[in-house]
Amino acid sequence: MVNPQPRKRGRPPKQAPDHGDTRESLLRAGVATLTRKGFVATGLDEILALANVPKGSFYHYFASKEAFGAEAIARYGAYFAAKLDRHLLDERLAPLDRLRGFIANAEAGMRRYEFRRGCLVGNLGQEMSALPEAYRSQLDAVFMDWEARLAACLRLAQARGEIGSGRDCARLAHFFWIGWEGAVLRAKLRRSGEPLRIFAEGFFALLA
Amino acid sequence: MVNPQPRKRGRPPKQAPDHGDTRESLLRAGVATLTRKGFVATGLDEILALANVPKGSFYHYFASKEAFGAEAIARYGAYFAAKLDRHLLDERLAPLDRLRGFIANAEAGMRRYEFRRGCLVGNLGQEMSALPEAYRSQLDAVFMDWEARLAACLRLAQARGEIGSGRDCARLAHFFWIGWEGAVLRAKLRRSGEPLRIFAEGFFALLA
DNA sequence: AATCATTTTAGACTGATCGTCTAATAAATG
DNA sequence: CATTTATTAGACGATCAGTCTAAAATGATT
Structure with missing residues (x-):
């Protein structure tokens, strides 16, 4: 598990530098999973579960699976x-x-x-x-x-x-x-x- | 299109030697598609459309997509x-x-x-x-x-x-x-x- | 401190597509 | 004509990428 701690809802505090942390977790989990299974075989749910990030967040940070893949x-x-x-x-x-x-x-x-x-x-x-x-x-x-x-x-x-x-x-x-x-x-x-x-x-x- | 003619329901007549033809069409279409897109990205529907074989037939000739892939x-x-x-x-x-x-x-x-x-x-x-x-x-x-x-x-x-x-x-x-x-x-x-x-x-x- | 604006999350929902399965159909067989 | 065998139509539940709304938590404004 890349990021096991649960996330709080709402805007994160500024001094606790959560900034980009969720996004970072997603990319890390994405790279790991795409390296193992490839693009088509990898569902978003799998990446989400690995990064411990809810689905709603994904489309806040990335426009689509395609855009996510390009960044990965x-x-x-x-x-x-x-x-x-x-x-x-x-x-x-x-x-x-x-x-x-x-x-x-x-x-x-x-x-x-x-x-x-x-x-x-x-x-x-x-x-x-x-x-x-x-x-x-x-x-x-x-x-x-x-x-x-x-x-x-x-x-x-x-x-x-x-x-x-x-x-x-x-x-x-x-x-x-x-x-x-x-x-x-x-x-x-x-x-x-x-x-x-x-x-x-x-x-x-x-x-x- | 590998096999363009439509198929009738029910047991086929014997003198028209369709025997093994449907199965053959499926395998041919399967090999072509798997060679192009791989296993996961290939849906049965795509193979079926290419071979002009109805979906119901697939599981008459093959136990599963996995078994079909093994034959391919x-x-x-x-x-x-x-x-x-x-x-x-x-x-x-x-x-x-x-x-x-x-x-x-x-x-x-x-x-x-x-x-x-x-x-x-x-x-x-x-x-x-x-x-x-x-x-x-x-x-x-x-x-x-x-x-x-x-x-x-x-x-x-x-x-x-x-x-x-x-x-x-x-x-x-x-x-x-x-x-x-x-x-x-x-x-x-x-x-x-x-x-x-x-x-x-x-x-x-x-x-x- | 009270209000408002902004950022992020929860998770239900959609429509499409996936692999699978059952019941119906048509020919062969007796 | 009744039964068996071969084949297909289409329904099925699961899962997919993707959307959306409401709630929550902070920062900013006053």
Whole structure:
């Protein structure tokens, strides 16, 4: 349960900074649930129950499920980009070791939820043909953002001679995220981190 | 529309061999729709309308939506395995060219539907946490079947020295399907065959 | 302090759609 | 003609996203 305490009716006090707290709980619960079950399979009632927020509040803060989903995508995209940077910009490690660190961390994260949660962006991407068309460009933009961050890291490795100088790092980054989403999908299906490791191994073999 | 003619109530005449036709129409329409929209997002009404079959008939032929889905998975798995064999066992081509042929054919197939249809097995795998648990082993088995067929083809290439003799072809095949599903997902999202080509290029680079 | 305005919540309600089921219908069978 | 078997029509309750009204609790105004 994300926010177990009950809420009081009426306007909240100003010094008790409830401001945006309900909204925040909803988004947190939404990201968690969408990451696990996807958009179509997730009912508002489920998010509401997880956040301990009454239904009446939802439509006070969000215009629709579609608008809520768009914010959840943005939220997840930013959260994940920050996590990525924490690894890929860590100057204590060699560039490729940073990527290895991210991969290990991602597997640990999936294991923590018994491989039931995947990637929100991947989930919604797969559902695209049943989703609001406006999500398409948003999801694609998130991928491109992640790719740019990875490409920068790969270029650092390339400058150190750890990636052949002829290789196109942007293309390699593209390749990585294409395959990584497949690996996450498969890890969810098999309830195992092995697909993540198999893909990672292949990816690193490709760089040499 | 898969089967446009209307149906009469009551037991059908014997000489007009409708036998199994309704059921067949349902499965065909089901595979098409599940390949496009996934399991949860697809309502029975949509399949029924596509097959031009009345709702009451559905539960005459199938015990439940879950049972119907299981048959659709099996149907798609077998259909796809046959398509795979048509390429991978084509002795007129060198083993790796057979794989290239399959990839090109798959891209053409996706383009034909404007990249709106993906892979039924991949779709349902992604939805797994909202699906009947019984699907898990079934979907995994389909993947393993496809992997075995690809691995055999790769071993042929290895025997011809086109893949390093130290490489584990089963593992390479596993890598391929992990990444391929990611590429299909991305192709759907971008409405473009480019992700398929980028993944394929990387995969072949990995073999050398 | 009393009043008013604003923000938020409670939860019943709507219409659509979901998967499922029963009773009726029509042909085959004896 | 009576019975059995195959098929369908349409009703059913559950659940869905989304709406709405009234109540409640605070801030602002006087």
